Amino acid sequence: MVKQGVVPDDLNRPFFEAANDGRLVVQICTACDRLHFPPRVACDRCGSSDFLEWKQMSGKGKIYNYGVVYDCPVATLKEDLPFNLAAIMLDEDPGILMYSHLPGTPADEVPVGAAVQVIFEATANGQKVPEWQVIG
Amino acid sequence: MTTQMAPESMYRSTEGLGIWEHRGKVASVGIGHSPTARRWDGKPETSVGALSILALRKAIADAGVNPEEVDGLVLVPVTTTGAYWPADQPVPMDAVNAFNPTDDPLDGIGQLSAEWIIKNMPELTNVKFTMYAPGCMSAAIVVAAQAVGDGLASNCLVLKGWHNLEGRYNHGGISASDEVPGSFAINPGRTLWGAPGCFGTALQFAQYCTKYGKNHDMMAPFMQNSRRNGLLFPEGYWAQHRPEQLTPEDYLSSRWIAKPANLFDNDIPIMVAAAYLFTTADRAQDMAQKPVYILNHASSRGTARSITPTLEEVEAETAATGRKIYEGAGITAEDLSFENMYDGFAQFHQFHIEGLRYRGMQPGDALDFYQTDISIEGPNPILASGGNIGGGRSRFWMHTDCMQQIQGRAGARALTGVKPEIAVSGGPMPMGGNFTVWSATPD
Ligand SMILES: [Zn+2]
Numbered sequence: 247m248v249k250q251g252v253v254p255d256d257l258n259r260p261f262f263e264a265a266n267d268g269r270l271v272v273q274i275c276t277a278c279d280r281l282h283f284p285p286r287v288a289c290d291r292c293g294s295s296d297f298l299e300w301k302q303m304s305g306k307g308k309i310y311n312y313g314v315v316y317d318c319p320v321a322t323l324k325e326d327l328p329f330n331l332a333a334i335m336l337d338e339d340p341g342i343l344m345y346s347h348l349p350g351t352p353a354d355e356v357p358v359g360a361a362v363q364v365i366f367e368a369t370a371n372g373q374k375v376p377e378w379q380v381i382g
Numbered sequence: 383m384t385t386q387m388a389p390e391s392m393y394r395s396t397e398g399l400g401i402w403e404h405r406g407k408v409a410s411v412g413i414g415h416s417p418t419a420r421r422w423d424g425k426p427e428t429s430v431g432a433l434s435i436l437a438l439r440k441a442i443a444d445a446g447v448n449p450e451e452v453d454g455l456v457l458v459p460v461t462t463t464g465a466y467w468p469a470d471q472p473v474p475m476d477a478v479n480a481f482n483p484t485d486d487p488l489d490g491i492g493q494l495s496a497e498w499i500i501k502n503m504p505e506l507t508n509v510k511f512t513m514y515a516p517g518c519m520s521a522a523i524v525v526a527a528q529a530v531g532d533g534l535a536s537n538c539l540v541l542k543g544w545h546n547l548e549g550r551y552n553h554g555g556i557s558a559s560d561e562v563p564g565s566f567a568i569n570p571g572r573t574l575w576g577a578p579g580c581f582g583t584a585l586q587f588a589q590y591c592t593k594y595g596k597n598h599d600m601m602a603p604f605m606q607n608s609r610r611n612g613l614l615f616p617e618g619y620w621a622q623h624r625p626e627q628l629t630p631e632d633y634l635s636s637r638w639i640a641k642p643a644n645l646f647d648n649d650i651p652i653m654v655a656a657a658y659l660f661t662t663a664d665r666a667q668d669m670a671q672k673p674v675y676i677l678n679h680a681s682s683r684g685t686a687r688s689i690t691p692t693l694e695e696v697e698a699e700t701a702a703t704g705r706k707i708y709e710g711a712g713i714t715a716e717d718l719s720f721e722n723m724y725d726g727f728a729q730f731h732q733f734h735i736e737g738l739r740y741r742g743m744q745p746g747d748a749l750d751f752y753q754t755d756i757s758i759e760g761p762n763p764i765l766a767s768g769g770n771i772g773g774g775r776s777r778f779w780m781h782t783d784c785m786q787q788i789q790g791r792a793g794a795r796a797l798t799g800v801k802p803e804i805a806v807s808g809g810p811m812p813m814g815g816n817f818t819v820w821s822a823t824p825d
Contacts, residue, residue, distance in 0.1 A: 249574050251561035258564040283688050284569035290687070310692065311589040314641040318576040319557040331575055331640070333585060333690065343688040345575040354641065358592055370560055375567070375574070 247326045251371025260300045265374040271300040305364035307334040312356045346378035385496040385512040388525040395681040402678040402710040404531025406824030409666035409673035412659030414440025415617040419653040426480035430545040431490025433655035441657040446670025449505035454535025456526040463546045463651035467492040511535040519778035520808045520816040524679040543655035584643035587729040589693040594746035598642045602630035604752040612772015614795040619774030649726040649770035674785045677819040678710035684813035700737025711819040715739045720763045722780030724809020726770030733812040760799040780807040784820040
């Protein structure tokens with residue numbers, strides 16, 4: 247599958263630069279030890295914008311649940327229909343979710359709750375994004 | 383006159399506010415609906431502006447009010463079902479100039495301003511209060527109810543119009559683009575990941591099925607019941623244009639959009655407008671229709687922790703919404719004769735009614751409840767209006783139905799298994815919406 251190219255902006259540049267280096271980082275408020283994804287301009291718990299940093303994750307997670315997309319308006323994805331679209335919970339904090347097409351898992355054969363490992367996949371313009379694969 | 387968007391202070395969006403200060407002192411006394419159409423055919427008389435004028439005039443006449451007694455107007459300026467007027471397409475000036483235009487040629491065609499309405503309804507000579515509400519009729523009702531209660535208007539029109547243009551929305555623009563900004567890619571991320579509009583709800587529904595051991599087939603009786611109720615709603619799209627029942631077989635064999643959401647789990651966008659006339663409980667006594675009193679309005683302002691709301695977040699929010707609804711009205715779940723919570727997407731109606739604890743329901747109970755008698759003839763009616771599923775995407779059938787049932791003029795849709803005395807309607811989203819409690823009596 248070829249995802250649309252991504253052009254990082256200031257709020258998320260560290261996330262995408264890390265992805266190009268093969269690392270998964272998530273924004274954290276070090277004042278109250280709160281992870282944010284998507285990244286925020288201020289902490290959604292303590293409200294501070296002075297302690298926002300980026301923390302490397304283990305790249306391990308679990309499948310929260312999924313749907314199978316059969317009808318999709320995005321030109322670059324249409325030839326791959328139907329495809330899985332899962333939400334992944336990070337092991338560090340299951341309240342943090344990331345989307346995944348679960349490369350390697352056939353459509354609608356998704357093991358809900360299964361462990362997954364991050365990989366990094368190039369989008370149409372070469373910018374990499376995190377993807378997730380079922381382990382084992 | 384400049385018209386402002388309603389301030390957040392007009393909404394009751396937190397718990398612990400106590401009984402609504404205007405409980406039973408505001409009433410709805412007039413209803414007006416335009417005809418429906420699947421799409422705009424480009425003629426001035428079928429534009430969203432024309433439909434809105436029609437609905438407003440019907441509501442005024444229905445209430446038996448002299449137009450010059452109308453002093454307030456609350457409306458939703460956005461009228462799109464999803465598509466905005468394409469930038470590269472010329473605006474049809476013959477349709478625009480068939481009305482008294484404002485500075486914006488899209489007014490009356492692809493949006494609505496209070497100014498446009500007033501300019502094109504010369505009989506409204508005394509409107510002194512105008513206000514905008516965001517999104518849908520559910521918000522406009524809340525704002526108008528609060529405005530009348532606060533004394534900002536005595537006879538207040540409430541309006542929502544919808545336009546639906548040719549073509550499928552979301553297929554152009556950013557969906558056709560080769561690149562997206564990083565912030566968009568992460569959240570909402572719909573185009574990077576290819577999630578259709580219903581995906582967030584489908585994901586919550588998938589988790590609901592996993593958590594409670596339910597499945598998509600169990601939605602079929604609800605879908606069938608909703609279409610049946612909608613076909614008994616002469617103002618609705620399906621009743622007017624496609625009077626076909628929806629059988630479980632039709633529903634279950636429909637194509638997937640984002641499994642577990644299929645085509646019928648998504649509502650159909652249409653052209654339509656509706657208007658209501660709200661007044662004070664005192665004035666309502668002299669009007670043509672039996673007053674329907676508003677006992678409370680409550681709003682939900684949930685936020686997701688991460689990229690999309692989880693089932694667990696939805697369940698917490700709808701439960702809080704239920705508590706707010708009851709607290710301000712001074713009632714309990716047992717006082718509800720029926721419910722008309724939102725259904726567009728079909729797969730979140732159960733979140734709304736479980737949050738209400740309707741008929742004692744707890745989270746995970748609704749799909750089993752759907753297998754029992756949920757008809758308008760039974761003791762436990764579900765979505766008596768038929769909602770968006772039964773009437774097309776208006777997000778207002780549920781409000782009209784609450785009023786008509788309580789007034790005893792719901793026609794073939796009249797509830798016979800319960801006496802319609804107190805009902806709740808509202809939406810749209812389980813994580814964000816506006817809700818109203820309607821009553822046959824002010825106390
Ligand atoms: Zn913090």
